[in-house]
Amino acid sequence: MPTLWDTSYTREELLSRVGSMDQVGGARRLRWEEGPEDAMLAAEMRTGAGLNLWISPTRGLDITHAEYKGVPLAWRSRTGDVHSAYFEPPGMGWLRGFFGGLITTCGLTYLGAPGTDREEELGIHGRISYTAARNVLVDNDWDGDDYVMRVQGRLTESTVFGNTLVLTRCISARLGEPRFFVHDSVENRGREPSPFMLLYHVNIGFPLVHRDSRILLPTDHVEPRDEAAQVGREHYDRFEDPTPDYAERVYFHAMKPNSAGRVQAAVVNPTIRDGVGVYLRYDPLELPCFTEWKMMNSDEYVVGLEPGNCLPLGRAVERSEGRLRTLEPGEVQEFHLEFGVLDGAQAIQSFDQAMRS
Numbered sequence: 001m002p003t004l005w006d007t008s009y010t011r012e013e014l015l016s017r018v019g020s021m022d023q024v025g026g027a028r029r030l031r032w033e034e035g036p037e038d039a040m041l042a043a044e045m046r047t048g049a050g051l052n053l054w055i056s057p058t059r060g061l062d063i064t065h066a067e068y069k070g071v072p073l074a075w076r077s078r079t080g081d082v083h084s085a086y087f088e089p090p091g092m093g094w095l096r097g098f099f100g101g102l103i104t105t106c107g108l109t110y111l112g113a114p115g116t117d118r119e120e121e122l123g124i125h126g127r128i129s130y131t132a133a134r135n136v137l138v139d140n141d142w143d144g145d146d147y148v149m150r151v152q153g154r155l156t157e158s159t160v161f162g163n164t165l166v167l168t169r170c171i172s173a174r175l176g177e178p179r180f181f182v183h184d185s186v187e188n189r190g191r192e193p194s195p196f197m198l199l200y201h202v203n204i205g206f207p208l209v210h211r212d213s214r215i216l217l218p219t220d221h222v223e224p225r226d227e228a229a230q231v232g233r234e235h236y237d238r239f240e241d242p243t244p245d246y247a248e249r250v251y252f253h254a255m256k257p258n259s260a261g262r263v264q265a266a267v268v269n270p271t272i273r274d275g276v277g278v279y280l281r282y283d284p285l286e287l288p289c290f291t292e293w294k295m296m297n298s299d300e301y302v303v304g305l306e307p308g309n310c311l312p313l314g315r316a317v318e319r320s321e322g323r324l325r326t327l328e329p330g331e332v333q334e335f336h337l338e339f340g341v342l343d344g345a346q347a348i349q350s351f352d353q354a355m356r357s
Contacts, residue, residue, distance in 0.1 A: 025149070027046075030044055037080065049176050094129075108127070110197055112313050179338060189329075196327040214239075223251065224251055
């Protein structure tokens with residue numbers, strides 16, 4: 001039953017008060033015009049609880065923009081939205097269309113640092129975010145007294161004489177809730193075993209990233225990626241003001257699940273209103289690795305929360321260190337994530353306690 005403006009409504013009560021449900025929320029299709037985003041398709045999802053998302057079927061069904069009651073949640077890069085036709089796979093070319101956004105999906109057969117794996121030259125972070133979806137559905141419907149919105153589609157990463165991995169994604173939310181769910185299913189539809197690397201690049205930006213903000217992580221152990229990350233290692237969960245020429249710091253975390261078997265993580269700013277944060281929950285059996293990307297540079301002022309089935313060190317390194325996953329022909333792996341907003345000091349405190357329980 002949706003709760004809107006502190007009042008709960010049955011289906012009948014709500015339908016008697018509006019001519020169309022899009023008056024209060026729902027998902028609908030959009031199309032961008034002009035510039036490098038020209039002809040990009042998008043779906044706007046409004047949950048009626050202040051949470052608004054832009055989801056792009058042209059760009060991997062990733063979430064390119066998110067806000068809550070006028071507060072931007074995700075970092076947006078200077079590239080803005082870029083159509084998948086502009087993809088530059090070699091080297092660092094992926095960055096030319098890295099819009100940031102709340103979720104950028106990395107994978108599916110490689111991700112992380114560029115390099116060579118078994119004579120194959122690989123750029124960074126894979127192809128799936130630059131893949132356009134087929135069988136796209138943007139739908140709103142009642143499930144009893146719950147009004148459910150969803151955006152789903154299918155993404156295929158394939159090549160002749162090579163791998164074929166298919167990602168089926170469904171992003172769903174219920175009217176009246178400041179949260180949404182991502183359900184991904186990845187299947188190997190090729191004839192040979194395939195490398196399989198997947199990472200959710202969750203990019204939190206200003207004003208949630210602020211010198212008074214902090215990261216809430218149930219970490220058992222923190223490992224800096226390199227010497228740059230050794231600087232201020234003990235303050236991995238704290239931020240600074242934007243700093244020119246800041247060298248990015250990357251930390252690998254061993255995360256402790258709560259009593260429900262889930263890992264919870266959040267970025268919170270207690271100075272916005274009574275406190276606002278963004279959280280994510282996931283299953284560590286599905287996503288055993290977690291990377292923190294701390295970037296305090298001027299205009300690249302962002303913190304990445306990145307659960308994955310690997311570390312972003314490149315496929316050759318993951319192979320040599322025994323973390324590289326393989327999907328057999330016909331094998332399917334599923335992933336379930338929840339994202340939402342923490343509104344107020346009490347919500348943040350309750351989340352912190354549940355994270356540690």
